[in-house]
Amino acid sequence: MDTRDRAERYLQAHGRLLDRLRFEALFAGGSRERVLAALRCYQNSDGGFGNALEPDLRGVGSQPEPVEMAFWILDELDAFSDPMVPAACDYLRSVTADDGGVPFVLPSVRDTLRAPWWETADDPPGNLIPTASIAGLLHEHGIVHPWLGPATEFCWTAIANVRQTSPYEARAIVAFLDRVPDRGRAEAEFGRLRDAILATVAFDPDTPGDAHFPLDFAPSPLRLPLFEAETLDRHLDALLATQSPEGGWTGNWPMWTPLVEHEWGGHVTVERLKTLRDYGRLSG
Known part of the structure; x- marks a missing residue:
């Protein structure tokens, strides 16, 4: 078999x-x-996604991260013309922080069953996780929506301030820089951050625990030259x-x-x- x-x-x-x-x-x-x-x-009436689409978020209510998960599924099906997409973007716009990004998780998570690492402040700022991946996918599929412009500017500003990073943030940065239309700017930022991104990668396939391997950053071939x-x-x-x-x-x-x-x-x-x-x- x-x-x-x-x-x-x-x-x-x-x-x-x-x-x-x-x-x-x-x-x-x-x-x-x-x-x-x-x-x-899994999509709610507000346009967001919840209902344990992201298995560690067991609550019914919408959160930003399940929107990213839904968009990756729509990406694999080449289905960004589906009405779920503008509805989800409307939801993202409704929960966007003043800085233009969506938070990692919203305070409403406190009222739900979830994994212990899903915690947040009372008024969380925008975060590259999941703003950058979501914006990258929308650009990849040519989506036009009022949320995307401010979110893209948030990503550029946040990425420009990165010197050292974490694995999940690095993966979000790669997803954005690999897809955003301004290739010159993306390649310049990638060149500046490549070593910092690689510092978060587990190159030994036998690394135990919550390690992040090359194929987590490049689950399909990248435009960017991240790995040999x-x-x-x-x-x-x-x-x-x-x-x-x-x-x-x-x-x-x-x-x-x-x-x-x-x-x-x-x-x-x-x-x-x-x-x-x-x-x-x-x-x-």
Whole structure:
């Protein structure tokens, strides 16, 4: 049984309906519309997303990070023409801080069940996580919306102030700089920050714990020259080797309830298959 077939069996045993449908649409000729229908169930009347689309945020209410997760799914389906997109942008505009960015998480999270790292201040400022990734995806797909201009300026300003960074922030910066239309400015900022970004990367595939590997920064080939081909090849080999006996992959961060381990496992397994496909490592 090959990598794809083993992953399909894992998803049948562990994956959410959404992730099973994503697998079918991306790898088995399934319906794109069924994925979109499932994704709509996570969108609230305010246009934002919640309802544990991001498994560590168990609450019903909308938060910025699940919007990013929804947009990555829409990206894989090339579905940014869907009405979910302008509705989500309207939501983002409604929760944007005065600086033009959306916060990492809103104070309403305090009233919900969530992983312990989802904490915030009473009046949180904008954050590159997830503003930069969301803005990058909107630019990638040519979306025009009033939220995007101020958010883009927020990202440029925040990135210009970065000297040292953290893995999640670095990944958001890469997502933005790889997609934003002003390529000259993006390449200049990337050149300035490349060493700082690389300092957050775990280059040893056996690094334990919540490590961030090259393929987390480049889950598909980048425009930006962040990694050498040899580095990517080594980590693609490791990715294939770490498929579990059941056929899946899971996150390397704390799984704080048994349920989220299954939900993350299905999501991560689809993401890993996409990476192997995009780098030409998936047969069939």
